[in-house]
Amino acid sequence: MLAMAQKEELTKQQELIYEMRIGLVMTKNPVSVAPEMQMSKLREILQTKRISGMPVLENGFLVGMVSLEDFIECLTSDAMNDSVAKHMSTDVITLFENDFLVTAVREFERTGFGRFPVLNRETGELVGILTKGDILRGVAKKLEVEFHRAEKKRYKNKMHILDHVQADETRFTFQYHIVGNDFNRAGEAAGNLKKNLKRLGLPPEIIRRVAIASYEAEMNLVIYTSGGYMTVRISPEMITVNVFDNGPGIPDVNQAMQEGYSTAENRIRDLGFGAGMGLPNIKKCSDEMLLRSKIGKGTNLRFSVKLYGKNDDN
Amino acid sequence: MTIEEIVKQLGLKSLTKYDGNATVSGVFASDLLSDVMANSEEENFWITLQKHPNTIAVATLKDLAGIILVNNRKPDEETLEKAKEEGVAIFSTTMFTFEICGKLYDLLREL
Amino acid sequence: MQLREIIKILECKILNSFSNLDLEIAHGSGCDQMSDVLAYVKSDALLLTGLTNTQVIRTADIADVKAVCFVRGKTIDSKIIQLSEEMKIPLLSTKLPMFEACGRLYKAGLKGCEENGIG
Ligand SMILES: Nc1ncnc2c1ncn2[C@@H]1O[C@H](COP(=O)(O)OP(=O)(O)OP(=O)(O)O)[C@@H](O)[C@H]1O
Ligand SMILES: [Mg+2]
Numbered sequence: 027m028l029a030m031a032q033k034e035e036l037t038k039q040q041e042l043i044y045e046m047r048i049g050l051v052m053t054k055n056p057v058s059v060a061p062e063m064q065m066s067k068l069r070e071i072l073q074t075k076r077i078s079g080m081p082v083l084e085n086g087f088l089v090g091m092v093s094l095e096d097f098i099e100c101l102t103s104d105a106m107n108d109s110v111a112k113h114m115s116t117d118v119i120t121l122f123e124n125d126f127l128v129t130a131v132r133e134f135e136r137t138g139f140g141r142f143p144v145l146n147r148e149t150g151e152l153v154g155i156l157t158k159g160d161i162l163r164g165v166a167k168k169l170e171v172e173f174h175r176a177e178k179k180r181y182k183n184k185m186h187i188l189d190h191v192q193a194d195e196t197r198f199t200f201q202y203h204i205v206g207n208d209f210n211r212a213g214e215a216a217g218n219l220k221k222n223l224k225r226l227g228l229p230p231e232i233i234r235r236v237a238i239a240s241y242e243a244e245m246n247l248v249i250y251t252s253g254g255y256m257t258v259r260i261s262p263e264m265i266t267v268n269v270f271d272n273g274p275g276i277p278d279v280n281q282a283m284q285e286g287y288s289t290a291e292n293r294i295r296d297l298g299f300g301a302g303m304g305l306p307n308i309k310k311c312s313d314e315m316l317l318r319s320k321i322g323k324g325t326n327l328r329f330s331v332k333l334y335g336k337n338d339d340n
Numbered sequence: 341m342t343i344e345e346i347v348k349q350l351g352l353k354s355l356t357k358y359d360g361n362a363t364v365s366g367v368f369a370s371d372l373l374s375d376v377m378a379n380s381e382e383e384n385f386w387i388t389l390q391k392h393p394n395t396i397a398v399a400t401l402k403d404l405a406g407i408i409l410v411n412n413r414k415p416d417e418e419t420l421e422k423a424k425e426e427g428v429a430i431f432s433t434t435m436f437t438f439e440i441c442g443k444l445y446d447l448l449r450e451l
Numbered sequence: 452m453q454l455r456e457i458i459k460i461l462e463c464k465i466l467n468s469f470s471n472l473d474l475e476i477a478h479g480s481g482c483d484q485m486s487d488v489l490a491y492v493k494s495d496a497l498l499l500t501g502l503t504n505t506q507v508i509r510t511a512d513i514a515d516v517k518a519v520c521f522v523r524g525k526t527i528d529s530k531i532i533q534l535s536e537e538m539k540i541p542l543l544s545t546k547l548p549m550f551e552a553c554g555r556l557y558k559a560g561l562k563g564c565e566e567n568g569i570g
């Protein structure tokens with residue numbers, strides 16, 4: 027479990043350098059010096075700020091980089107009174123604020139440099155400085171935030187009520203009777219089911235899918251049959267809904283499953299149903315669906331929605 | 341405004357022959373046949389997701405300018421046949437009622 | 452778009468006590484067929500409909516529709532209003548027909564429920 031989590035994060039880390047921009051992790055407002063400053067003055071800055079290099083700015087624009095190495099060179103060649111301009115390197119490789127981290131990672135690898143000045147692409151002004159440390163810190167921070175989010179989600183997706191029940195297996199079953207032709211009460215069962223699922227603290231997206239599918243099933247019973255019942259079984263893994271009616275049955279279930287196929291009369295259409303979308307809708311909302319019917323006997327529709335897993339989008 | 345202008349502007353797909361020069365007096369959006377029977381006006385363009393043959397009878401009775409099927413609905417075969425018989429123009433679009441009403445509303449007001 | 456703005460644009464009557472004016476509505480849908488509402492409506496949407504029976508409220512509840520507005524000024528049965536109170540769904544009514552109601556809201560910037568979110 028732990029190993030899996032770590033692996034997940036590693037790949038996530040790799041993904042992040044393609045998603046995060048340099049501007050987000052760089053050090054903003056870096057310490058800089060002017061070109062006309064004396065090299066001797068660098069000592070204090072290098073010491074107190076504990077940095078090994080800094081940009082040289084003229085009117086906000088980058089004109090070069092000066093490093094600890096440059097400083098040491100001046101020290102040994104007794105050139106401490108020279109201006110920074112004389113010793114800085116001017117062929118500087120720069121990065122842009124809105125580049126992705128992956129660009130920076132490549133440049134670090136290619137050049138072996140320890141830091142890059144970062145410019146605003148439009149104005150050309152210096153906006154920050156980027157070290158490998160900045161990248162690591164930035165990515166780690168983002169991972170942490172995402173990890174917390176994922177934790178929260180995991181927590182939300184769990185059905186806590188079942189956690190506290192001590193048993194080898196825990197299941198809830200609800201049963202609803204559905205009266206045929208009673209259009210005014212139609213939808214009550216699905217509505218009540220939805221309320222119960224909310225009480226169980228299930229994730230809203232799961233509740234919505236189960237509610238929509240059972241409402242469609244209930245409406246079909248009210249409109250096309252003399253009635254029946256619906257049982258809903260909830261286990262820690264999934265919700266399974268079974269709908270039975272007493273006929274008349276569906277002659278061709280494959281045809282009935284087709285989007286737009288309906289035998290509804292005008293009267294039903296003017297009540298807002300009969301567009302032939304119900305069964306396809308149930309299929310769309312569920313992870314598994316099975317429709318069986320016998321003419322003269324009745325119809326059984328079974329569908330299930332997994333509480334975790336692939337169709338559980340977020 | 342003519343049918344042709346609307347078809348062009350909204351990129352409607354025509355599923356039948358139609359008279360591009362026919363005028364459209366306004367738009368009526370509804371999926372309830374009784375509503376259309378009671379409230380639509382002559383030469384209205386009818387926006388709906390209903391695609392069954394009864395729509396053609398309604399369109400003919402009310403002298404509508406044509407039917408626009410939304411949400412990429414395809415008419416039943418029988419509907420198409422009846423439409424051709426009665427000379428009712430059918431178009432289709434992937435837009436939903438809300439969006440196509442929005443666009444048509446703008447279009448009609450510009451004129 | 453806030454519910455208050457929608458009420459202004461459509462010159463709505465407020466039909467129940469749950470019509471919180473600050474409610475944020477992100478999408479609009481105009482539909483009279485409930486299965487289509489269930490299949491395509493987004494959960495932060497306003498449903499505009501010419502259908503006036505209790506199934507509109509049930510559908511809105513099931514699909515997490517944020518608010519319902521009846522078009523063309525139809526008279527609304529007290530049973531419907533009562534159910535909307537039970538379900539805590541804001542309920543409005545406008546004299547405008549569906550076409551104009553959708554048109555005005557679209558023009559004011561309300562988005563539809565198309566999958567990709569455009570249009
Ligand atoms: N339990 C059932 N018993 C008998 N026939 C059924 C049953 N369920 C569905 N059917 C048949 O299958 C057809 C398709 O059903 P479906 O729910 O997909 O669409 P609809 O009910 O016609 O329209 P909508 O669901 O969009 O309002 C129905 O028109 C009906 O003929
Ligand atoms: Mg159905």
